[in-house]
Amino acid sequence: MTPDLLEEGSKRREAYLAKQAASQTAGTSGGQSASYGRVVSAADEVDVVHGGILYVDDITVSFDGFRALNKLTLNIAVGELRCIIGPNGAGKTTMMDVITGKTKPDSGRAFFGSNIDLLRLRESEIASRGVGRKFQKPTVFEQLSVFENLELALKMDRRVRASLMHKLTSADFDRIAEMLKLIHLRDSGSRTAGDLSHGQKQWLEIGMLLMQDPKLLLLDEPVAGMTDEETERTAELFLSLEGSHSLVVVEHDMKFIGELVNGGQREKKKIVTVLHEGSVLAEGALADVQANERVVEVYLGR
Amino acid sequence: MNTTTLPSSPIASIAPPVPSLLTLRGKVVVAAVLAILVVIIPVLNVMVPATSAFHMSDYAVSLLGKIMCYAICALAMDLIWGYTGILSLGHGLFFALGGYAMGMYLMRQIGRDGVYHSDLPDFMVFLDWKTAPWTWAGSESFIFQMILVVAVPGLLAFIFGYFAFRSRIKGVYFSIITQALTFAAMLLFFRNETGFGGNNGFTDFKRILGIPTATSSMRVTLCVLTGLVLLGFYLMSKAIIASKYGRVLQAIRDAEGRVLFTGYNTLWYKLSIWTLSAMMCGVAGALYVPQVGIINPGEMSPAASIEIAIWTAVGGRATLIGPIIGAFFVTGAKSWFTVAFPEYWLYFLGALFIAVTLFLPQGIVGLVRKLAAKGGVK
Amino acid sequence: MxxxxxxxxxxxxxxxxxxxxxxxxxxxxxxxxxxxxxxxxxxxxxxxxxxxxxxxxxxxxxxxxxxxxxxxxxxxxxxxxxxxxxxxxxxxxxxxxxxxxxxxxxxxxxxxxxxxxxxxxxxxxxxxxxxxxxxxxxADESKLPLIDRALAKETDASLKAKLEQLRAAMLIASSDKQKRLDAIVALTASAQPSVKSLLQERMKAGVETDPEVRAALTTAIKTVEDRLAWGERLGVVFTGLSLGSILFLVALGLAITYGLMGVINMAHGELLMIGAYATYLVQNVFRKFMPGAFDYYIIAAIPLSFLAAALVGAILERTVIRWLYGRPLETLLATWGISLMLIQLVRTFFGAQNVPVENPSWLSGGVQVLPNLTLPFNRIAIIFFAFFVLAGVSLLISKTRLGLFVRGVTQNRSMAACMGVNTAKIDTYAFALGAGIAGLAGCALSQVGNVGPDLGQGYIVDSFMVVVLGGVGQLAGTVYAGLGLGVLNKFLEGWTGAVLAKIIVLVFIVVFIQRRPQGIFALKGRSAEA
Structure with missing residues (x-):
């Protein structure tokens, strides 16, 4: 790494920690954030000392000879909001599958922070380490109520015995209520999730993701099927998460990408990554990427 | 189980009321069922003279006991299929294993009263065996065999389930493999060398815990015991479904991928409910054998297992009362048909399979609810 | 006689x-x-x-x-x-x-x-x-002069060799040691199961006491056994192939209905049964009205059993299965119900007993390949028939317009619909095709086994195993899995007995599915996960 990058990384990290500390002190009795300076050593706690939340290195995945990912390398910094675009079949969903443990790659490495090897863990372990994923198709528990959907996503012991004995505390209630408000489903808590509209389901899924309090959010086409207004509100929500969370957004909707890139903390230049045939075709500011000849060629054809 | 500490903040109102395990009405119903089981049935059978219109015949008592055993199976099936979305076509195997564990004890209880007046069960004498095989080691002990009743189905389910769920076998694949499992077990038990009586299985039981089985009072006792076990399992299932664990199960049914990515290791959830369900079937089998007086490998046939699924479907999946109603309805219909129109029973059963899947996905309970809702609108 | x-x-x-x-x-x-x-x-x-x-x-x-x-x-x-x-x-x-x-x-x-x-x-x-x-x-020594006379007169070479052997078999009990030894040498050239038992008979305690002769017997038995082993091995391979071809013929229909269309048809076995009963009816008609052409009834039975099963399949698809697409577990239960009704229907019309289906004369008997190996004509015919049907089906799927439509609809239903394909019709045709192939399999089964109402029940678990093992959506997988399971089953039967062999095969499949949940020829990737 160059000194420049190192410096930038450490700046980002500081900003991230500061923001996290701020958000934590708001809800707790304080003192819990005092340890942010220590080197994280617990094996299941993500270590972001080096400023990166996700390192994907030289990943190759092939299905029956077809290379879905071809030596893909991608690094996401702490607190970053990264947009990933690419034509159909570029490998976006497969990339998410690899990161979340659904697909094991043929070669390469993937680390969460600098200490958690994603390729050694199962989906549920990766999720509880702090990687949240939203599917392309909204996936909620159709026959449970909206409230129960969020309750299941609530951060807590995920083991069988714990959930047999579990009872909601008033703090849990408050947290779910806040989330309902945030995702604009305040009055729909007792509705069956299957009855929600498509856009509402998308929101509910985002809400469930946030209930897990993930450090990294992977969002696969989060605004597909949303109205313009809903899309705008989603962009706002994501921008408000920026900094305290790291986000990777895969999207086709260039208008939405534009909103994400140009909104929020303007002082930072947001990077957009273009995937093509399983590897990174271009990476940089949105305007640069859009001007890139090869990108134009891929998108528009010769 | 009541959550009394609802927060006072106004937003708490968005939360659905946390259901307590039993409402007042529920408590009354449970008390009534208890009363019927423990008081009315024995009185009607033993005390009321046979000439009275209110007399409950021995046949009726053992039929009721038998159907309640089936209802336990249907309830177990509901937990794994209705709530967790995993259709097992091998639950008959667990039922039969429980039955065989009980049957072994009952065979030992025959003592020297068998045809050959030997210490060994008759079929072993017939096969010219000098000693019982190792599988019969603890069969003289009631306690030991009762442990086997739950342990054998439970262990088999655990091992099978662990490998199946770990490699993410699901949906129809899982169903077909469970069917193959029970089919293989049936072939195994058909063999005389397996040591469980071959295709005749176990029969001609004489007594249980030293008490003759062919008496009225024994029949009533077993029937009442079955009823109590059914009630107990029902309440246990209710508690399970009401817990967060139960909601995770339903979430697995709706979208297992989401549950995984929410951080739950679904393997242990599925495995625990699968094993519990198998053990419930084992208990049902153990209660069934002394009441019916026979256990043979036919109980492991794929058809027997698939019938359990149809009880659950007919009554109504993902409701706890549904499977019990379904078991009563289907086996009741079977008892009637096989006497009145034996030719038509398979037509009826087949049509029932088709009708329920096509027109009544929620079963009888769903139909009643729909009708009630319609009546309410009017 | x-x-x-x-x-x-x-x-x-x-x-x-x-x-x-x-x-x-x-x-x-x-x-x-x-x-x-x-x-x-x-x-x-x-x-x-x-x-x-x-x-x-x-x-x-x-x-x-x-x-x-x-x-x-x-x-x-x-x-x-x-x-x-x-x-x-x-x-x-x-x-x-x-x-x-x-x-x-x-x-x-x-x-x-x-x-x-x-x-x-x-x-x-x-x-x-x-x-x-x-x-x-x-064979005993007393008839020796007779044999000698016959040998002197015999002109046919192969019979002469047999007579020599017969002579040896008689001499082996001779009281003269040298004669016995000569006889053993002569017998060593044989590959008859009876010679083996004859030699073994001599080895029993107290029969042959001379150590030198015993040693000669031991080597002779081994030589004969080695020669016999070939016949046994080939026999296992052949019966395995035969069972495998039946399994794969049964599973081929499933490969279309389940593999391509995703329909779990538990009534598949009953479609076999319908094919077999159609063959039975055709046979009866020929016997009654055209006894002279009885040997050729099978030629009429093949298309008719296909049509009968295909018709039943089409009716099932139109009335029941159509409404259950995308709900595999429900389909499973409903088709199970159908199978119960079909079984009872056949019982009502034809009785619960098995009905006799006779081989045409050109399918009975067999060809003797080795002294201890005879290949029955009906089994040979089924192997060829299975490959013939496979060739027909793969041609149909890969070359015809109907096949194109079937592939299109199964791969992308909505796209096919957009392009003007009547998907509902294609579903019916495809299902009827799968059912018809089951009917063909039933026709074949009627030539080697019993025809009765429970005919299909015995095959349903096996045939689903073949499809599961072969991988969904794969005709080639079905072929390999069917043949492989058949041969494996027969090999295991050789040293564990039929029941244990079956159990071992089932356990093997369960374990195999653990390792490769998508079957041998699985399609990997995103599409397979859905």
């Missing part, structure tokens, strides 16, 4: 032909054979057999048929109230008093052996062959 009659006929012919030859059977020896202590009678019979002639042959026949009578010193053969002097064959007046000859079992056996020996001198190669085979069962 027929063979017997020809045998007698030929014997009679031989007798007529040879009537002029010098008579060797003296009246004394005829009497010695007919009357006296059993040991002496057998001795006399053996002695007479050294110079066999037609009179002796007739006497043996008569003794066996209880038509030989004794009157004073004469042995007479009495048929239809006429008497013939056994020793000369000349007619004689029937005396007033004749004695019956009583033969116990031992005597009868000796007579049967003698009777067989006469076959050795028949003009027909087949009769001679049969006689050798029969004599092999009762």
């Amino acid at each position: 027929l063979r017997r009659i020809t045998l007698y006929g030929l014997l009679l012919f031989a007798w007529l032909f040879a009537v002029s030859t010098a008579s060797a059977l003296s009246p004394e020896s005829a009497k010695a054979i007919a009357v006296g202590d059993n040991d002496d009678r057998i001795k006399a019979l053996s002695a007479a057999l050294v110079t066999p002639d037609d009179n002796l042959s007739n006497l043996v026949e008569a003794l066996l048929a209880d038509t030989a009578k004794v009157a004073g010193d004469q042995v007479l053969i009495v048929t239809d109230g006429k008497a013939v002097i056994a020793a000369t064959g000349a007619e004689a007046p029937l005396p007033a008093v004749v004695e019956d000859v009583v033969n116990n079992n031992r005597m009868r056996q000796a007579l049967e052996g003698a009777k067989a020996a006469f076959g050795l001198f028949s003009d027909s190669v087949r009769v001679r062959n049969n006689a050798i085979t029969e004599l092999r069962e009762s």
